[in-house]
Amino acid sequence: MPLTWLDRAGSPLLALLFPDDCRLCAGPLKGFPRIPVCASCLDAPAVNAEQHYCAACRTPFLNARPLNEQGLCRLCAAGFTRFDAAYSYGNYHGGLHGLIHLFKYGRMRPLAAPLGRMLSSALPRDQVFDAIVPMPLHWRKLLVRGFNQSHLLAKELTRRTGIPTEPLLRRRRHTAAQAGLSSAQRRANVAGAFTAGSDAQGRRLLLVDDVFTTGATVNAAATALKRAGAARVAILTLARTDRLQNVRSLQSDSPSERGATE
Structure with missing residues (x-):
């Protein structure tokens, strides 16, 4: 019946x-x-409304004072970035923070659809990419969580843009949680954690993740893709954390720590 x-x-x-x-x-x-x-x-959740952006990582700022004459923020001017551009939908607080938290830790997979819509709206329409690459999880973390939130977001983005999702990255080792670590500790934690194959050679890739914090994780992933021959790597995330907090973390790093983690 x-x-x-x-x-x-x-x-x-x-x-x-x-x-x-x-x-x-x-x-x-x-x-x-x-x-x-x-x-x-x-x-x-509202989109970033700032009018000033770093020319490299696309971090939004309320005014142009944090940017140098080349339009670079302090982190990019110091040579910490290995990716070509970074785009985000909004800031990691309020409603967007709540939605991402429910999606990621509350295991509410259906949220991938509305979050995917937000992610798609943050992608500049004048940019051309050959593939969408989800940020990979180590198999142990995947076993505990049951799904890779970045892969679900990437598939939603594929559905909306037609750009294929391809798992070109692999985590070669398990890493500790990044929360609570300083900028230098984050870079050391993920250094060499990713590997990519020859399928990345000569391609324009869009690396998708949920949250951009200090950029240590996406930077390590972009480094692996570039070493595998990728022509261009851009980052697309749902949210960014407060950059002032990240800069303060960077300022607390000693020069010896910076050199050891790059």
């Missing part, structure tokens, strides 16, 4: 008998949605 009529009748009844609240704002949800987040919270 078909269950379609039961589905139509059951969802409002279940919502009435077992009301659920939005996981972000605690407001009541309408109907019985697949994602326990209200429409307002899904639409709340």
